[in-house]
Amino acid sequence: MAINDYTITDTIDITDVTCPVTFVKAKVAIEELEEGEILRIHLNHGEPLENVPRSLGEEGHEVLEKIDNGDGTWELIVKRGAD
């Protein structure tokens, strides 16, 4: 699916921070949403891309898609899980 096919509730950019703040920022942003709403996360290739989706999955959220921007950054599409 392309990015425009999702109804995005909120977007954050975590390319300016490193682990663990990447994960913490993503976590704070997604918990502000209601269950089922979608967060778009702009993040760097490498460690953030390996860790942030996995950690959000462990917290009960659903990673719907990872989209490669081709410039070393990615868009992560995550659906807010239940509490």
Added chain:
Amino acid sequence: MKIRIILAASLKTFTDRTPEVALEADTVSGALQALTDEYPEAARGLFDENGDLRGFVNIYVNDRDIRTLKGIGTPLHDGDEIFLIPAIAGGACESVISTERMKAVTIEEKEIRRYSNHLQLKEISIKGQKRIMASRVLVAGIGALGGVVAERLAAAGVGTIGLADAQEVTLEGLQTQTIHSTRDLERPRAAAAKDRLKKLNPLVTTVAHQEQLTGDNVEEIIADYDIVVDATDNFVSRYLISDACVLNGKPEVFGAMYQYEGVVTVLGTKDGPCLRCLYPSPPPAGIVPTCAASGVVNTLPGIIGAMIATEVLKLITGGGEPLIGKVLAMDSWNLRYHTLHTGKDSGCPVCGRSPVIRAVQDIDYDDFCGLREDPDEEPIDLIEPEELARRISDGDRITIVDVREPHERAVHRFPGTLIIPIGQLARRQKELDPEIDTIFVCMEGKRSILAIRTLREAGYTGPMYSLKGGFETAAQIIFPNEGAWL
């Protein structure tokens, strides 16, 4: 049955400092009898004049309170351990912070990084951190213990921290305190702590209550807070705070230290006990030295203070297993930890089924803690330090008895005295000459009074005096030029 009795530090006074006694007994009552046969002085510490177990001593068999077993009739088995734990001055539950208050908090950019450790933890996470930021905690007593608690809570991001303390920073306090610095000497402890917390975390609000908690002000002060931490160092404050917390529905985290040992527990919750459930009455004044008179290893406040702060965080977040109905007792020197199970006393005068205490104003806490003279009791004669100094220099025939503990005598020497620890007085009264005046000396002038009462009860009839204010007050008068005072 071969069993062991393990004594907390303040009771070792009665057993020649023995921390552990191996005995043969079939019941708790038999074990206590065997203990007092071996150490007759222990009887005075454990039993009142009617032979009943004193209210400030709790007995556990293998970590179970005997009140939940068969009392002193509880049968024993080979290898059982009996713990005697006196009061010292020193399950998952819902968060005390409502969901509405939690939701009203937003976590800003600057807070994400500052609080990132707790935000990463699944058990605290965003909601827990918001609850911490919404919470209001009063810390009563900003000494070694309360200082550590206040620092940990400020760094954690507790929204408002109250600092209740009427004392000033002293040089003696700095070895055990981290919240105060040398440059804070003689400043009010609450104000100095407020400055320190501001530097540690400018995002939290701190309120200094520079006053002694009393029956008249305690309810007004605690009204603004969700949780009260009792890190005070005296029984009057401890019972006052516990009663006020029960009567005003505030949970309390209680911590105390003595030398190398500490205890932590949560009191005043709906289903848990209060201080009076655990210890219906404080020890008689003077029988247990306050921590000011007994010293504390300076690493202990860090351990016990951090444990108290952890309990506060558990109550705020509603997570983990708080010490409700449980007392954590640790001996840092011999590395023993025990979680002792306690329970609410249905007959408790404050939180029981038919409470008789309904307002803190109704209670005279000084009287309850034995700090007022009993008008029916024969008065004790006091001797002024100047008078004692004169009699020593005149070479009067008098006996001076030092009833302090060995560690107190090692620091502050009083040459030319007869040394009899308080627990041995009755047995060694023959060493005193009833024809001449005997003067009793302790650290603060309280245990010397207890010593005189003990000897009177034991039938000693010679003239006895207590040194007014104890060695602390008298040292510079009696030894103006000597190095006895280190």
